Amino acid sequence: MWVSRVLWLARTAALLRRRLLVAPGCPRPATTAYSASADPSRVRALVYEHHGHPAKVVELKNLELPAVGGSDVHVKMLAAPINPSDINMIQGNYGLLPKLPAVGGNEGVGQVVAVGSSVTGVKPGDWVIPAAAGLGTWRTEAVFNEEALIAVPSDIPLQSAATLSVNPCTAYRMLTDFEQLQPGDSVIQNASNSGVGQAVIQIARALGLRTINVVRDRPDIQTLTNKLKNLGAEHIITEEELRKPETKSLFKDVPQPRLALNCVGGRSSTELLRHLAPGGTMVTYGGMAKQPIIASVSQLIFKDLKLRGFWLSQWKKDHSPASLYRGAFNITTLPKRKMLRGEVTCSRSQ
Numbered sequence: 510m511w512v513s514r515v516l517w518l519a520r521t522a523a524l525l526r527r528r529l530l531v532a533p534g535c536p537r538p539a540t541t542a543y544s545a546s547a548d549p550s551r552v553r554a555l556v557y558e559h560h561g562h563p564a565k566v567v568e569l570k571n572l573e574l575p576a577v578g579g580s581d582v583h584v585k586m587l588a589a590p591i592n593p594s595d596i597n598m599i600q601g602n603y604g605l606l607p608k609l610p611a612v613g614g615n616e617g618v619g620q621v622v623a624v625g626s627s628v629t630g631v632k633p634g635d636w637v638i639p640a641a642a643g644l645g646t647w648r649t650e651a652v653f654n655e656e657a658l659i660a661v662p663s664d665i666p667l668q669s670a671a672t673l674s675v676n677p678c679t680a681y682r683m684l685t686d687f688e689q690l691q692p693g694d695s696v697i698q699n700a701s702n703s704g705v706g707q708a709v710i711q712i713a714r715a716l717g718l719r720t721i722n723v724v725r726d727r728p729d730i731q732t733l734t735n736k737l738k739n740l741g742a743e744h745i746i747t748e749e750e751l752r753k754p755e756t757k758s759l760f761k762d763v764p765q766p767r768l769a770l771n772c773v774g775g776r777s778s779t780e781l782l783r784h785l786a787p788g789g790t791m792v793t794y795g796g797m798a799k800q801p802i803i804a805s806v807s808q809l810i811f812k813d814l815k816l817r818g819f820w821l822s823q824w825k826k827d828h829s830p831a832s833l834y835r836g837a838f839n840i841t842t843l844p845k846r847k848m849l850r851g852e853v854t855c856s857r858s859q
């Protein structure tokens with residue numbers, strides 16, 4: 510789903526209520542600001558002042574663009590999608606909530622228009638994506654701090670760049686951080702047609718992993734099956750098929766998975782657990798069914814299954830350049846780097 514739809518909805522709602530306003534005196538959200546500009550109407554944004562149903566609380570507003578400071582980057586947004594977490598954030602049901610009023614949108618890609626005097630990481634023309642959640646990407650232009658952005662190649666498809674920072678990263682981390690999988694090992698997941706699920710299929714394929722992909726049944730299931738197979742999915746089964754005893758025969762062909770990725774919860778997650786290999790891990794990253802996870806006592810005792818959770822926003826926080834630098838400085842990386850530089854210099858001069 511793309512932001513143009515929200516823009517349209519908000520524009521319609523705003524026009525109906527005749528409330529297309531310049532945001533006066535909005536306090537500064539985390540990484541941007543509303544201040545004086547020669548042409549304030551240039552910047553349009555989808556803003557919410559209260560949590561609630563997105564169609565009711567999100568409004569299209571004209572915002573003022575702040576001046577570009579030394580470490581700032583002026584960005585023109587090129588594309589921004591609507592992710593389920595954007596909706597949860599507006600509703601107020603998310604683990605991380607920006608200060609209100611806030612601009613919606615956590616993902617997107619923009620092009621650098623201008624940079625401050627101390628910016629070295631990006632230059633005008635570069636494409637950039639948010640480094641962390643909460644940036645507020647549903648706007649036409651913004652001034653962000655350099656640290657809030659990551660440069661990406663500008664020769665990849667626009668839609669891929671705009672959706673790079675959440676789902677593919679989630680898929681990659683979950684495939685690599687919980688179990689030491691080798692080529693030929695298998696992974697089972699539900700909601701396999703979701704954005705994350707499709708990224709899991711493609712990255713798993715690139716890593717040589719075999720995927721068992723569970724989807725909800727639908728009249729055109731063959732169309733979905735073909736689409737996922739084209740992405741690299743090996744097996745596609747419906748939730749109903751997963752519950753049947755004969756599904757066990759699948760594991761004559763594929764090794765039992767040591768990793769299950771759960772986007773759904775409820776009965777679907779119980780079924781994933783039933784097919785995990787002893788000692789395996791189920792990683793929960795979504796709760797689409799809004800049902801708790803039920804694991805049988807015997808699965809925990811006799812199979813020693815592990816239940817873990819993953820949240821990309823926390824991962825990014827824990828691995829931000831600032832937190833990595835703090836850790837590195839206290840331990841050994843900095844002296845090692847110095848030593849390595851010394852060695853390189855030595856060998857060059859010989």
Ligand SMILES: NC(=O)c1ccc[n+]([C@@H]2O[C@H](COP(=O)([O-])OP(=O)(O)OC[C@H]3O[C@@H](n4cnc5c(N)ncnc54)[C@H](OP(=O)(O)O)[C@@H]3O)[C@@H](O)[C@H]2O)c1
Binds near residue numbers: 594795796798821
């Ligand atoms: N923890 C993290 O770091 C992290 C990162 C990224 C995403 N997420 C979460 O992962 C979830 C998926 O995100 P996405 O962007 O991939 O979503 P998406 O592309 O919109 O896909 C949603 C998926 O959920 C399924 N679904 C919806 N309602 C369901 C229900 N009641 N029971 C079972 N399945 C249901 C859909 O299946 P149908 O096609 O059958 O409707 C579809 O496969 C969201 O909850 C999102 O917040 C978490």
